[in-house]
Amino acid sequence: MTKTTFDQLGVIAPILQAVSEEGYTHPTPIQEQAIPIVLRQKDLLGCAQTGTGKTAAFAIPILQLMSAQARQPGVPKIKVLVLTPTRELAIQIGESFSTYGKHLKVSNLVIFGGVPQGPQVKALKAGIDVLVATPGRLLDLIGQNFISLQDIGIFVLDEADRMLDMGFIHDVKKVVAKLPAQRQSLFFSATMPPEIQKLANTILVKPEKVEVTPVSSTAETIGQSLYFVDQKEKKKLLIHLLQDKSIERVLVFIRTKHGADKLVKDLHKAGIAAEAIHGNKSQNARQRALSNFKSFHTRVLIATDIAARGIDIDDLTHVINFDLGDVPETYVHRIGRTGRAGNSGIAIAFCDEEEKDNLKAIQKLIGFAIPVVEAHPFLPAASEMVQFRAPKNKATVAPANSVPAPQGDRDRHSRHNKKKAPARDERQAESSRNQPAPAAKEKQAPAKEPHLSKEKPAAHKPKHGTSKERHSHPQEKQAHPQEKRENSKDNDNFWLDW
Known part of the structure; x- marks a missing residue:
């Protein structure tokens, strides 16, 4: 089957030249569907x-x-306003406009909070065509009469669901109220909860819909694996995995800002170059950490969810969930940083006893039980691991296979391998929320510890404010309060769920 090219979408020569210079020839599915719609000046x-x-x-x-x-x-x-939730994403969007428009006379400017407004005001007075902004700084400069939205012809709301998560929806509504009624509007969101759908209905007029890669799915090119480990041993397990020098860069997700800073110090003591990116960091520090990571000067970037939203790293092959997020969709967003546009990637998750319910919710969402690595040096005291139930009528194997554990770990833990039975593939009954279904007879072989080796991508793929973090309490030792799920009666038997 012949792939569509950008010129077949009606893209003009100067942009085709810029796209070609970046090494791109074929649009991604959303580009193939969205570009013609936007060119027809339809809402999207x-x-x-x-x-x-x-x-x-x-x-x-x-x-x-x-x-x-x-x-x-x-x-x-x-003439164009792009509204986005975070400064990192705003900067990357601005870079995309500069990259694809370098042979055109179309100017753009990125504004966000956390930095002095003087240079931004100076650029605004000089005049620009495209403004990329975060809500807070935009409303601030509008209030000071430095920005007028009366000439906006195209409005883009990006990452609408994250706007909701970060408490920016009211600011978004204030901005929309200042826009001309006659305009073209483009609305993007990874998920469509009721409040976001309601917001879309107030912004868009007879829109055409494009849906690509639902949040409940994970890329088939991502090899996923799960490590059961006590919370106090997670740091040691991470250091153990990073002994594999073939891991050139890895993005590590952690729950709290305090935990990110502490983990950076622990990795430095182990001789591993690492930096953290989170809401308490200054804008310059965040940009420096991201730049060092992109240029391979820093091997490990540790991030909280809000700080990492929108970060786009070319050819990132490894993502590690040091902590599992409370929202299952977060897992899909996190591991989606790797395995992009057909490239291969490896996603690793650590899970301690208190994260059991989070894991169940994740596996229900993605539709399969993540393969468990049973041979590693930091197994919990009870060696029997658990595979939680996956929903009916969905695949129960991971979309990509893990490779065998290093020989040293296999030898060192042969006693565990002799004692363990393969984890069972259990399916959750749809008829009742409260009663767990009986375990299925079909068995799934446990995963071995991956080598975590980096693979070269097939081809170069398209690249693509002040933020608040919901969790700021220390990570160390104390338990993070979580709501208990109705069917979590086996809390005391997490490691022995047979």
Whole structure:
């Protein structure tokens, strides 16, 4: 089957040249569907998560529409507004407009909080065509009469669900109220909860919908594995895995800002270059850490969820969930940083006893039991591991296979291998929320510890404010309060769930 090319989508020559110079020839699915819709100047509702190429899906056609407009004499007025929740994502969107529009006379500016507003105000007074902004700084500069939205012809709301998570929905509504009624609106969200759908209905007019990679799915190119480990041993397990020098870069997700800083110190003591990125870091520190990670000067980047939202790292092959998120969709977003656009990737999750319910929710969402690594040096005291129930009518094996554990670990833990039975594949009954279904007879072989070796990507793929964090209490030792699920009667038998 012949793949679609960008020129077949009607993209003009200057943008085609820029795309080609970046090494791209074929659009991603969302680009293939969205670009023609935007070029027809229709409203668009896009359901797509980070990593699908959605930034180029709106940046390329917007640049083309802007280039077709006659330049008016005098200072350019803002014609396009892109509203996004975080400064990191705003910067990356601005870079995409600069990259794809480098052969066009279309100017763009990125504004966000956490830095002095002087340079941003100076650039605004000089005039720009495309403004990429976070809600807080945008409303601040509007209030000071430095920004007018009366000439906006295209409005893009990106990461709408994260706007809701971060408490920015009211700010978004304030911005929308200041926009001209006659405009083209593009609305992107990874998930569509009722409040986000309601917001979309107030912004869009007869939109065309594009849906790519639902949040409940994980890329088939990502090899997933699960390590059961006591909370106090997670740091040692991470250091153990990082002894594999073939892991050139790894993004590690952790629950709290305090925990991220502490883990950085522990890794430094072990001789491993690491930096943290979270909401308490200054903008310069966050950008420096991200730049060092992208350029391979830092091997490990430790991030909280909100700080990492929108981070796009080319050819990132490894993601480690040091802590499991309380929201199951978070797991899909996290591991989606690797295995992008057909490239291979490895996603590893650590799970302690108190994260059992989080794991159950994740496996229910993705539709299969994540393979368990049973041979590693930091197994809990009770060696029997547990595979939780997966929902009916869905695959019960991971979409990619893990490779065998290193020989040293297999020898060192042969006693565990002799005693253990393979973890069972259990399915959850749909007829009752409270009563667990009997275990299925079909068995699934446990995963071995992966080598975590990096694979080269098939080809170069498209790239693609002030934030608050919901968790800021220390990570150490104390338990994080979590709501107990109705069917979690086996809390005392986490490691012996047979």
